[in-house]
Every structure is written in structure tokens, then in C-alpha cells.
Amino acid sequence: MKNLGYYNGKFDELDKMMIPMNDRVHWFGDGVYDAGPCRNYNIFAIDEHVDRFFNSASLLDIVMPVTKQELKNLLNELVQKLDTGNQFVYYQVTRGTGVRNHAFTPGAGNLWVTLVPAEVSDGTEPIQVITEEDTRFHHCNIKTLNLIPSVMAAEHAKQKGCKETILYRPGGRVTECAHSNCHIIKNGKLFTAPTDELILPGIARAHLIRKCKELGIAVSETPYYLKDLMEAEEILVTSSSNFCLRVDKVDGISVGGKQPELFEKIRKAVVDEFITATNVEAGKIRTAS
Template identity: 35%
Template sequence: MAKTDGQFAYLNGDFLPLEKCRISPQDRGFLFGDGVYEVIPVFNGQPFELDAHLDRLAQSLAQSAILNPLTNEQWQAMLAKLISYHPWSHQVLYLQVTRGTQMRRDHLPDEDLSPTLYAYASELKPVNPDWLTDGLSAITLPDDRWQHCDIKAITLLPNIRLKMQARDQGADDAILYDGDDRITEGTASNVFALFGQVLKTPPLSNHLLAGITRTVVMRLARDCDLSVCETPLTRQDLKEADEIWLTSSTKNALPITQLDHQPVGSGQPGPAWHALNARFETLKRTWPETSANPTD
């Protein structure tokens, strides 16, 4: 497939220029936010940890009682073709599956709906170099989202509100905590905190998403001779941490150097993050040759 400078998308069986894609306003994703999504980075023309991403997508669909429109083999073939339409060696794939179009607006969906499948690719831009040099600032905010954050649902208004609150208070992002003062996750990321040589992250539950990058970071951290522990963290724990990281599919692991307007550790990205980031960059540079390594 010849590469083109324009963006292409896949919509219900067709590859189209992005600007020509049209979805019915009666689609339940538009009316109700009734759908799930997935974001997959592409390094050197190959999807990163594709099997893990497709497994998570399948779990989100199953938990939402939405039919998976493709088999894994069909997903792989479709995404490979979508990648081939674009000239960028590093891309971001966005996949969205809604329950489908229902002409009669009703909270209860019809039983015979066909899912709407939409996917598109964009260029994966390098992370802001200032974030790598100086780190980011974050504030802690109460987690007032719904109780099924393990489903990667398209209903992200609560996350958007929290991100805006962080911006309005002069921070780059927010780290969320529940009614028992336990840390859940960031607005679009998982949270890690380093204490000496022990790296801690909240255990998986319905209160946070099982990040694919989270799993990769845990493996790479062990390669950096850190002990990794899945255990509850509190806001007080974060105040005492030597380093804090946020991890996501498009930004890898980013250092938080200021929390609630106070420095984290030295106030600069720490040595453990530097070591982890160097390993992550090597992994990306050599992907997919390194894909034979297990991801924990």
C-alpha cells in the first residue's frame, strides 16, 4: 500500500480519508457515550504490545456487553493496513467501538444492533523535551468518577473535568485519590512512586485501568534492579516518595517533580527514572525485535 501524507481511517469495513468519515447522530456512542476505545502506539511501523491491547479491548467490550466486531486476526490485518496508509514510522492508533446506531433513542439498547467500528492513525510526536528535563507538576484531587474505571469507556467527561481543574490550579495533571485517601490513578495514566529501591504502584481493581505501559514499566524497572510492589498508596505516601512517575501509552513514563506545589525528592527527574527512561527508549528503538520478551 502506497503511503500518503493525508490521514486515513477505517469505518465499518471501509478505509476512507479521515475528513470523509461520517457517523450517524443516532449512534449510541454519540447519544450516550455507549462505547469503549483503545489507544495503541506504533514504533518503527509495528504496533507496540498489540496482543495486550487487543486483550484489554476485548475485556472492555465483554464487560460492556458489546459485541467484538472483529477476531484478533482481523484486527491485526486491519490495523496493519491502516498503518501502511501513513508515512510516519511512529504512530498512534485510536480504536473505538460503540454499541451501534439505534434510531429510537432509548437507554435500553435493542438486541440486534451492529457495533460501529472506527479507527484512525496519527503521528506519534516526541514528548515535550521540557517534561524530560524538568518533570511535570501535579496536584491531588478526589476521584469522583464512576466505579468501573477498569473499562476503557469513551465517557471521559469526569477525566476532562479533573484535568481542567489541575490546569486551573497551575498544574500539568492530577493524581486522584478515593474516599479512603488511597491513590487510584492519574487523569489518563497509572501512578508509580519510588521509595529507595522499591517501586510501588496501586494494585489493579475496578478503580483504575490496567495500563499496558504500566506492565512494561514494571518489567523494565526490575531490569533496573528495582523491586516492584503492587500495594495501596496514600497521599501521605506520595509526599514521602523519592520519585513519582505517571505512565501511559503515548508518553511512556513521565517524572512528577512537583506535587501539590511542593517538590518531589530533589525537585528534578530522579536517577531511577533516568535509568528506566533510557531502557524504554532502547525498547522503542529496537521494536519489534524485542517483542519476543514477555511483558510480565
Template identity: 45%
Template sequence: METVAYYNGKISEIDDMMIPMTDRGFTFGDGVYDATMARHQKIFALDEHLDRFWRSMAAVMITPNFTREELTNILNDLLTNVTGEAYMIYWQVTRGTGRRSHSFPLDATPNLAVMITPMSLDRGKQERPYRLRTELDIRSGLTHVKTINLLPNVLAAQRAMQESVDETVFYRMAANGDTRVTEGSKTNVHMIKAGKLITAPTDKLILPGIARQHLLQAARSLGMPVEERAFTVAELKTADEVFITSSTMMAGRVVSIDGESVGQRDEAHFIPLRTQLVDEWYAETE
């Protein structure tokens, strides 16, 4: 099969899968998800993605009707239906199916869905320049939960595409007027200043990315100081290096923000950091 879809035990090509209109994911976006990549039938950082998935379910009061081991087996079994080198694996759980009502029964039976699609795996993806734009973050206070409510992210990503840049960086306005950087529409955002890796803290304003977690481990293994703290758009624009991370891209070097040239002044720290991340990404899926 070229693609694989799974819904509560049914398996088909994605375009052939039918899902009830009364699934609460369709009517309310009432669910959570996670995603990673697989190469050579091996799933990258699955344990960490499942940890986050279970945290997300707990945060929105969804009690799964499957175990962690059962979900692991489902994902690995579904991968046997495809033969390409690299695939994106997406899975989500919604609260269940029923007549439309904002409140929900606590004993609702969750619906589990999985999609597996081919993806391009190219080391050059990490080495090309990335260009960003900034935008006020109007999302909810649940951004640390990987919910399927992604309309603000979708609109921000669309505006980035229309402006011929790669990503939108969100910021929040602080009481003192500062513009605190939170994250990208689909990435985490980081900077290097004076040889130190600086990244936003994992509070309720950002999603704790799995690639972000591996980034911190890589930095520490290289003896690079790490600081998890809030920082402003102005700080980001004056950093020695700026880059974005995700589980399907790892580390992309940023060369401009809002049309202004940024970073590109500390290859001695950035290049080894990116190389270690990408090498780990490939090595884990050999």
C-alpha cells in the same frame, strides 16, 4: 494521507468521515476503546492492547462482529496509508446504531471506528519535569474498563491545563479518612521509596495501563523490588521519586504536586528504570 479514519469499512481523512447520529457512542457513550502508538509502521505492544480491548468489550457486554486477527489486519493495513515516522492509533467499538433507548438489543451489530493521527516522538518528552495536581475521584466503579465515557477525565485534564500543570492525579476517600491515590486523568501514577517500586493494584479503581505492565517487567529485570498496593496522597508527596506512565509517553518524572516540590531523590533507581522503558519502546518499533 496525513490522517486516516475508518468506520465499518469506510476509509477517509478524519475530517471527512461521517458517523450516524444514532450510533450509541454518540448518544450514550456506549462503547470502549484502546490506543497506542506506531513507529515505522510497527505498532507498539499491540497484543497487550488487544487483550485489554477484548476484556473491556466483555465487561460491558459488547460481542464483536470481528476477530482479533481481523482487527490486527485492519490496523496494519490502515497504517500503510500514512508515511510519517510516528502515529497515534486509536480504535473504538460502540454497541451499534439504533433509535435512542437506554436498554439495548443483545443482537445489536457493533460499530468499529479507527483514527490514525501524526504524533511527535521525542526522547526529551521523558526527560522534562512533570507537575501534577490532585483531585477527588468522582468517576464510576468501571474505571478498570476503557470506556469512551471520559467526561470526568476531560474536566480534570482541563483544570490541570488551566493551572499550568501537566496532569491531575485522582484520589478516593477511604472510610478511615485516608486519601487513596488511584491514577491520573490519562496516566498511571507510581513512586519509588527506599529503592522499591510502588504502584496501585489493578482493582476496579484504576485502568491497568500497558506502560504500567512494561514498567513492572522492567523493574523486575533490573532486580528492583515491586509492591502493588494502595497508597495515599501524603505517601506520594514524601516518596523518593514520583512518576507517571502511558503508552505514548512511557515515564515522566514528577517534580511537584499541588505546588509542593516532590521526589528527585533517587536517580540511581529511577533513571535506569526510565531508560529501559524508553529503549524498549524505541527498539520494538525500529
């Protein structure tokens, strides 16, 4: 297959899949999701992503229809069905199916999976971003399907020829991007927003922090502000699609570029981790066995 969609045990190419109209996702966006890259049929950091997925569901009292191990087994089976082993693996659970009612639909949720061919950026090309006030609610730590503010912020960036939108709260505190985490390097130290209710605890963020510590680079998980952003030695953007990108313009103003060797050391460390973890062609091994 070139791509794949899965819904509660049924799967086919994406444009052939049909979803019941009474799935609560249609009425309320009532669900959570997670996603990550797959290379050589190896799903990267699957344990961390599945743990966060289940945590998001728990925080919204959504009943999972599978166990963690059942989900991991299913995802590893589904990636085998694509023609390429380099994919982006997305999965979500919605609260259930029932006639529209704000009160919860009883029972287990509905499990969705989509698989599409994808490559992970190596982060060597810098990106341009814009800034915008963060109008999202105070549950940003939960990876919910209610993404309208993020969708609008991403569209505003696209309209201005930029890759991302860095969001800030009243008072100028930088939180994260429309669909990424954001970090700065100041005095050779990595600063990243704390994992409170204002940001998603990104898996790529966690790997970035771990690699910085391994490299002897100090890390501070403390709030920072727009002034800090504009004066930073480097601005980094991380996500499961782009492990470590460097920003060279914010709102059309040149920024960063003051610690190129340090950035390259960090970029190489996180990308090499991904390459090493996914080098074995697991799909061929599993097929042969």
C-alpha cells in the same frame, strides 16, 4: 494521508468522515476504546492492547464485529496509509446503531479507528501535576468512552499549567491520573496501585513493572496514599503516549528528585524497549513484499 479515520469499512481523512447520528456513542457514550503508539509503521505492544480492548468489550457485553486477528490485520494495513510511520493509533467499538433506547441495541458493534502523526516522549523533562478527588465510578478497569470526570480533571490541570491530575479516593488513596497510571518509588522500591476496579490496568504500567523486575527493583502492587505521594523519593507517570515521566511538582510543591539515577535507569529501560521493538521500518518492508 496526513491523518485517517475509519468507520465500519469506510475510511478517509478525519475531517471528511461522517458517523450516523443513531450510533449509540452519541446518546450514551456506549463503547470502549484502546490506543497505542506506532513507530516506523510498527504498532507497539499491539497484542497487549488488542487483548485489553476485547476484555473491555466483554465486560460490557459488547459484541465485537471482528476477531482479534482481523483487527490487528486491519490496523497494520491502515497505518500504511499515512505519510509518516510515527503515529498514535486509536480504536473504539460502540454498541451499535439504533433509535435512542437505554436497553441494548442487538447485534455487533461499530468499529472506529483514527490515526494521527505523533511522537512518544523520551521522558527526560520532568512534569508538574495537581491532585483532585477521584469522582469517577467503580468501573475504571474498563476502558470506556464515559470520560467526563477525566476530561474535567485534565482541563483543570491545563488551566494551572500542569501536565496531569493525580486522582485520589476518600481517605486519600491514590488511584491513577486523568489519563495515565501513577507510581511512586519509596526506599528504592516501586509502589503502584493494584489492578482493582479503581484503576485501568495500563499497558505501559505492565511494561514498567516488568522492566523494574528485570532491573532487580522490587515492586509492590498495593494501595498508597497522598502522604506517601508527597514523601516519595520519585513520582512516576506512565501511559501509552508517555512511557515514563517524572513529576517534580505536585500542587506547586516540589517533590521527588531523591533517586535520579534509579529513575534514569527505569526510564531508559522502558524507552529502549520501545525503540528496539519498533526499529525495523516495517512499512517499507511490507510495501516491498
